[in-house]
Amino acid sequence: MTDTSVPTTTRKDWASDQEVRWCPGCGDYSILAAVQLLMPELGVRRENTVFVSGIGCAARFPYYMNTYGLHGIHGRAPAIATGLAMARPDLDVWVVGGDGDMLSIGGNHLIHALRRNVNIKILMFNNQIYGLTKGQYSPTSEVGKVTKSTPFGSLDTPFNPISVALGAEATFVARTHDMDRQHMMETFRRAHEHKGAAFIEIYQNCNVFNDGAFESITAKSNRDDMLIPLEHGQPIRFGKEREKGVMLGTDGRLHLVEVAEVGEDRILVHDEKNDRGLGFMLSRLSHGPHEPTPIGVFRAVEHPEYVEETDRQLLAAQSQKGPGDLRALLHSGATWTVE
Amino acid sequence: MSPRNKGVLVSDTAERTAPEELDRVIIRFAGDSGDGMQLTGDRFTSASALLGNDLATLPEFPAEIRAPAGTLAGVSAFQVHISDHDITTPGDAPNVLVAMNPAALRNELPKLEPGGTIIVNVDTFDERNLAKAGYDSNPLVDGSLKGYTVYEVPMTSLTKQACEPLGVKPRDADRSKNFFALGLLSWMYTRPERPTLDWIEAKFGKNELVRDANVAAFKAGHAFGETAELFDHPYEVRPAPQKPGIYTNINGNTAMAWGLVAASQLAKLPLFLGSYPITPASDILHELSKHKNFGVRTLQAEDEIAGIGAALGAAYGGHLGCTTTSGPGVALKAETIGLAISLELPLLIIDIQRGGPSTGLPTKTEQADLLLAMYGHHGESPLPIVAAYSPSHCFFAAIEAARIALKYRTPVMVLSDGYLANGAEPWLLPDVSTLPDISVEFATTPNHVDDDGKEVFWPYLRDPETLARPWAVPGTPGLMHRIGGIEKADGSGNISYDPDNHERMVRLRAAKVAGIAKDIPPVEVTGDVADADLLVVGWGSTWGAISGAVDRVRARGRRIAQAHLVHLNPFPSDLGDVLRRYPKVLCPEMNLGQLSKLLRAEYLVDVRSVSKVKGVPFTAGELETAILETLDD
Numbered sequence: 001m002t003d004t005s006v007p008t009t010t011r012k013d014w015a016s017d018q019e020v021r022w023c024p025g026c027g028d029y030s031i032l033a034a035v036q037l038l039m040p041e042l043g044v045r046r047e048n049t050v051f052v053s054g055i056g057c058a059a060r061f062p063y064y065m066n067t068y069g070l071h072g073i074h075g076r077a078p079a080i081a082t083g084l085a086m087a088r089p090d091l092d093v094w095v096v097g098g099d100g101d102m103l104s105i106g107g108n109h110l111i112h113a114l115r116r117n118v119n120i121k122i123l124m125f126n127n128q129i130y131g132l133t134k135g136q137y138s139p140t141s142e143v144g145k146v147t148k149s150t151p152f153g154s155l156d157t158p159f160n161p162i163s164v165a166l167g168a169e170a171t172f173v174a175r176t177h178d179m180d181r182q183h184m185m186e187t188f189r190r191a192h193e194h195k196g197a198a199f200i201e202i203y204q205n206c207n208v209f210n211d212g213a214f215e216s217i218t219a220k221s222n223r224d225d226m227l228i229p230l231e232h233g234q235p236i237r238f239g240k241e242r243e244k245g246v247m248l249g250t251d252g253r254l255h256l257v258e259v260a261e262v263g264e265d266r267i268l269v270h271d272e273k274n275d276r277g278l279g280f281m282l283s284r285l286s287h288g289p290h291e292p293t294p295i296g297v298f299r300a301v302e303h304p305e306y307v308e309e310t311d312r313q314l315l316a317a318q319s320q321k322g323p324g325d326l327r328a329l330l331h332s333g334a335t336w337t338v339e
Numbered sequence: 340m341s342p343r344n345k346g347v348l349v350s351d352t353a354e355r356t357a358p359e360e361l362d363r364v365i366i367r368f369a370g371d372s373g374d375g376m377q378l379t380g381d382r383f384t385s386a387s388a389l390l391g392n393d394l395a396t397l398p399e400f401p402a403e404i405r406a407p408a409g410t411l412a413g414v415s416a417f418q419v420h421i422s423d424h425d426i427t428t429p430g431d432a433p434n435v436l437v438a439m440n441p442a443a444l445r446n447e448l449p450k451l452e453p454g455g456t457i458i459v460n461v462d463t464f465d466e467r468n469l470a471k472a473g474y475d476s477n478p479l480v481d482g483s484l485k486g487y488t489v490y491e492v493p494m495t496s497l498t499k500q501a502c503e504p505l506g507v508k509p510r511d512a513d514r515s516k517n518f519f520a521l522g523l524l525s526w527m528y529t530r531p532e533r534p535t536l537d538w539i540e541a542k543f544g545k546n547e548l549v550r551d552a553n554v555a556a557f558k559a560g561h562a563f564g565e566t567a568e569l570f571d572h573p574y575e576v577r578p579a580p581q582k583p584g585i586y587t588n589i590n591g592n593t594a595m596a597w598g599l600v601a602a603s604q605l606a607k608l609p610l611f612l613g614s615y616p617i618t619p620a621s622d623i624l625h626e627l628s629k630h631k632n633f634g635v636r637t638l639q640a641e642d643e644i645a646g647i648g649a650a651l652g653a654a655y656g657g658h659l660g661c662t663t664t665s666g667p668g669v670a671l672k673a674e675t676i677g678l679a680i681s682l683e684l685p686l687l688i689i690d691i692q693r694g695g696p697s698t699g700l701p702t703k704t705e706q707a708d709l710l711l712a713m714y715g716h717h718g719e720s721p722l723p724i725v726a727a728y729s730p731s732h733c734f735f736a737a738i739e740a741a742r743i744a745l746k747y748r749t750p751v752m753v754l755s756d757g758y759l760a761n762g763a764e765p766w767l768l769p770d771v772s773t774l775p776d777i778s779v780e781f782a783t784t785p786n787h788v789d790d791d792g793k794e795v796f797w798p799y800l801r802d803p804e805t806l807a808r809p810w811a812v813p814g815t816p817g818l819m820h821r822i823g824g825i826e827k828a829d830g831s832g833n834i835s836y837d838p839d840n841h842e843r844m845v846r847l848r849a850a851k852v853a854g855i856a857k858d859i860p861p862v863e864v865t866g867d868v869a870d871a872d873l874l875v876v877g878w879g880s881t882w883g884a885i886s887g888a889v890d891r892v893r894a895r896g897r898r899i900a901q902a903h904l905v906h907l908n909p910f911p912s913d914l915g916d917v918l919r920r921y922p923k924v925l926c927p928e929m930n931l932g933q934l935s936k937l938l939r940a941e942y943l944v945d946v947r948s949v950s951k952v953k954g955v956p957f958t959a960g961e962l963e964t965a966i967l968e969t970l971d972d
Contacts, residue, residue: 016821018821018833018834027482045814045816046819047814047816047817047818047819048813048814049601050813052652054823062821062823063823063834065821066819067819068814068819068820068821069820069822069823070652070655070823071821071822071823071824071825072648072823072824073674073675073677073678073824074676076644076645076648076675079613079640079641079645079649080649080654080655081652082638082645082647082648082652083611083613083648083650083651083653083654083655083656083660084653084655084656084813085639085652085653086611086636086638086649086652086653087609087611087636087652087653087655087656087657087658088656088812088814089814089815090814091656091814094799100817101373108642108645109641109644109645109648112640112641113646116597161503162531172423176687185683187721201841220610245799271490278776288541299742301821310636312634313635314631314634317631318631318633318634320632322632323632323633323634324444324600324604324630324633324634324635325631326600326601326604326771327771329597329600329633330587330597330631330768330769330771331468331585331587331768333587333589334385334388334389334534334587334588335585335586335587335768336389336391336585336586336587336768337583337584337585337586337647338387338578338581338582338583338584339583
């Protein structure tokens with residue numbers, strides 16, 4: 001009998017021998033720490049864990065994990081991870097990338113990996129800027145962003161990543177931020193437990209090219225008033241005294257209200273499994289990290305997982321026709337014999 | 340009998356002479372793209388294959404889904420060459436043209452041999468259709484077909500008559516007229532009826548009315564041939580002498596798909612295909628999608644890049660990863676090919692070449708992606724290339740490419756083209772037990788001791804023989820490692836920007852691919868090997884036309900030799916010696932001279948190029964002329 005119990009590990013076991021080379025003060029460090037701290041708790045094996053990435057600062061992530069890792073090419077990590085997950089359902093496949101990697105050059109692969117519901121966990125580090133190419137605006141940068149490539153201000157409407165993911169039929173969609181390790185770990189844990197594709201947007205500070213982009217909502221002093229925690233089954237309330245809340249108005253829209261003014265009964269109860277667009281409406285509550293912004297799991301629903309379905313068809317074909325017989329295949333068309 | 344004879348049914352069977360024996364015949368079926376000409380040609384081919392003829396086919400159809408009916412743009416044609424001896428091409432000029440409408444006649448007539456036979460569906464030669472085809476006057480009556488043997492057969496009305504008792508509406512009956520044509524030709528060339536009738540039953544069994552209409556049309560066509568006082572006698576093309584064994588009729592895309600399944604079995608690795616539909620490669624995706632019981636996983640990806648990305652991900656996970664595409668798709672995959680070269684993982688990229696650049700001629704054939712395959716990725720990026728030369732050879736090319744990919748841990752490009760993909764030939768089925776074992780072993784243990792005396796795994800520590808790196812798949816305890824597109828330190832595989840290391844790695848990757856030359860067969864030269872005045876060197880689908888031309892030129896008493904390359908990178912080790920052995924070297928290609936350019940650069944030999952870039956294959960006749968001109972030059 002082989003030993004099937006998972007050996008106990010510590011954070012150290014999950015750190016590779018490679019020197020971490022992000023800019024000092026980069027938000028990526030805290031995300032890396034959250035992942036390395038979480039892994040021993042998940043009860044998974046290092047050899048069965050794979051990190052796949054594209055290109056960008058965030059995409060260096062696999063080099064720092066003492067697991068299997070593939071640092072791919074710009075934007076294509078979800079595609080590479082899809083093939084790996086299909087080939088090897090036994091693996092725990094994580095995808096790491098930034099907002100440029102995932103929403104710009106790799107936007108197509110991201111939405112298709114999500115709609116297929118491949119069992120991969122996508123961590124998108126959003127710093128609203130291109131870091132590795134030294135400071136151009138990104139698909140999540142605010143309109144008017146002045147950068148080297150937009151000296152007169154950018155004109156592009158930014159993506160709302162949560163809306164994009166929900167629009168792509170993602171079955172697990174969440175947002176967290178690099179200033180709250182516990183929240184990150186809890187969100188990653190939920191993603192890991194989810195069967196299917198999980199998309200997590202992580203607000204991450206780039207202290208070199210876009211410092212303080214999220215400060216107005218993630219700084220400790222601002223969080224109570226600016227972050228709206230989403231908890232399944234709980235009324236959506238925020239503020240130091242939970243005095244504010246989200247209400248579904250008779251006009252069909254969500255409103256930020258004072259709980260005392262409307263009454264507790266009117267406060268919307270968060271339902272991750274709501275499939276009629278409430279998650280999407282929540283994603284539209286804020287446009288940019290300067291106004292109260294929902295944080296947590298927007299959507300977590302069960303839906304057939306792609307790889308399981310692929311293998312189900314495979315097994316069905318094998319039980320119907322038996323395992324493939326090469327000779328039979330070659331003789332499966334019309335044949336004739338020459339004596 | 341007058342060639343202007345109208346097709347009139349007579350009441351009793353006229354006495355006929357026995358079939359006249361022909362050694363070969365080339366028939367071209369042409370009609371509107373809604374007329375089912377590809378199907379008709381395909382069925383005629385199958386019946387001929389079952390009869391034991393050697394054969395070669397050339398399907399040609401428009402890129403448009405459906406051009407307006409009756410127009411020149413909508414003409415779809417299928418040429419089949421059947422013979423009682425070994426043939427290698429669909430033939431130069433057709434002997435028989437079956438034209439279902441005026442547009443088909445106008446489009447295809449220039450291809451017909453002088454004095455050839457024309458069978459037209461006379462029902463369609465009305466004013467409207469003649470105008471659509473751009474005829475000022477009816478060619479059937481204005482004398483412009485003088486010199487040809489013309490049979491006017493009212494196929495549409497006879498089909499309708501035959502279907503009427505079944506209760507088939509005239510408009511629906513019209514759709515069966517291709518089976519009338521098939522029946523007629525089947526009689527004319529004494530093809531067996533049973534395979535076609537069985538096929539109709541299998542295909543349309545669920546829709547009885549369609550099945551019965553097609554059977555009725557087919558039988559009516561056959562009976563018409565037999566009873567109409569139109570044809571003196573049928574013809575017969577005897578079976579070709581062939582090696583004993585079991586044969587099937589195969590086209591290149593099916594052979595390629597089966598070759599991939601075979602490679603997966605021989606490698607004992609599951610097959611993974613990541614692909615995006617593109618003409619003329621899609622049929623490989625279709626075929627492989629059927630074979631889930633072989634453990635084949637297929638992903639119809641969101642784009643070409645995702646197709647190869649997923650295949651590479653599967654290869655990383657220990658599957659036989661494969662992507663199929665055509666030229667424009669290869670361009671999109673270029674960056675991922677570069678990544679695969681850097682990761683040094685096995686991966687198959689199958690390019691079914693078509694006319695380019697850009698969308699070019701999507702349904703037509705060309706072999707102009709050789710330089711793309713060789714150089715179409717950034718940096719110093721050596722990529723082995725294997726080229727299939729006939730429909731059935733696609734099967735073996737897939738296995739050979741997989742062998743190289745797996746043994747040397749490298750992506751490999753397989754080149755086929757639209758002509759091979761859709762063209763069919765009889766194939767003596769190989770004995771499965773004779774196929775090579777291409778199995779590989781994954782790394783399972785550490786392979787290096789670090790400075791601290793600890794056993795570690797170095798993903799880029801190479802096999803000294805092949806220079807291949809170990810393949811450790813995720814899930815293997817103790818061998819965790821990180822790979823990626825950033826330059827790797829020789830051995831450890833850690834990121835390295837060291838200038839000397841980069842040059843060493845560039846040279847190592849090049850040496851690894853160059854070293855494959857030791858592992859491939861020497862050039863096979865045929866013909867007047869010892870004393871030829873000229874060597875014809877080629878690659879890919881031109882093999883058939885070149886072989887036909889070489890035979891003809893040698894039959895004239897001239898001394899020439901032939902070499903056809905399967906491995907295009909690296910070239911066989913003795914290729915330079917072979918090229919230098921002959922006073923003249925000629926290289927026919929369906930491009931503007933890509934292989935000849937490579938050969939000139941590599942071996943400093945004055946290779947002369949013969950080019951054809953028309954979207955249709957060379958004919959043996961064209962190459963016969965080119966060879967004779969070069970010999971006499």
